[in-house]
Amino acid sequence: MLVALLVFFWKLNLDFSVIFDKLPALLGLHLTAQGGLQGAAMTLFLCAVSMSIAVVMGFVVALGRMSNNAVLFAVATFYASFFRGTPFLLQVLLIYLGLPQFGFVPAAVPAGILALSLNYGAYFSEVIRAGISAVPRSQRESALSLGLSPAQVFWLVVLPQSMPIIVPPATSLFISSLKDSSLVAVMGIWEIMFLAQSYGRSLFRYMEMLTAAAIIYWIMSLVLEVLQIAIEKRVAASNTHQPRRP
Secondary structure, three states: OHHHHHHHHHHOOOOHHHHHHHHHHHHOOOOOOOOOOOHHHHHHHHHHHHHHHHHHHHHHHHHHHOOOOHHHHHHHHHHHHHHHHOOHHHHHHHHHHHHHHHOOOOOHHHHHHHHHHHHHHHHHHHHHHHHHHOOOHHHHHHHHHOOOOHHHHHHHHHHHHHHHHHHHHHHHHHHHHHHHHHHHHHHOOOEHHHHHHHHHHHHOOHHHHHHHHHHHHHHHHHHHHHHHHHHHHHHHHHOOOOOOOO
């Protein structure tokens, strides 16, 4: 497959001098004229901030969906259903173009972070809910019988046991957010895809720029995959209790 991919790019007759010339900007090694991030640095910033917010939102929504309160359950279920059931690009446009109709004119970067956070918060909620639900009810009952409070049961008993189930899909969502962040290019954010399209139009070298962007996305995904494996092993090891010899 690698050979086939190399042959494909070789047949495109790419001008690698153009790629090497614009590569530092695509990687985010240079700041914008206003001193802001661009390229891969902007992509990583968007993902880091939005995924941090999305994890918090996911926990809140997951608890709402598991709540006995009808209002909390309805609101959490509606939120998860809407943001999981509509295209992300549509959500980006609704936020960026719709909020100004209500008097809110968000800047491109905050709007992009908001869109990513709302979308991935819905997916994180399902992952977290599945992990918490997988812990047997007997574990909670046993912890309560020992005198632990419900909050202590959740943080000390339920959550640690659910982490091996939550971590693999959660880290996969972070990798997916790298690629979905390319859709916020429609807002004018200077991330990888926006720069690739801009340079492609100005230089009439679309394939060179798109190829460079694809390789950068791929390399970042590979790095995150390695981190994912390390995190999964660490979580699995922390939940494995080896019996001590007398």
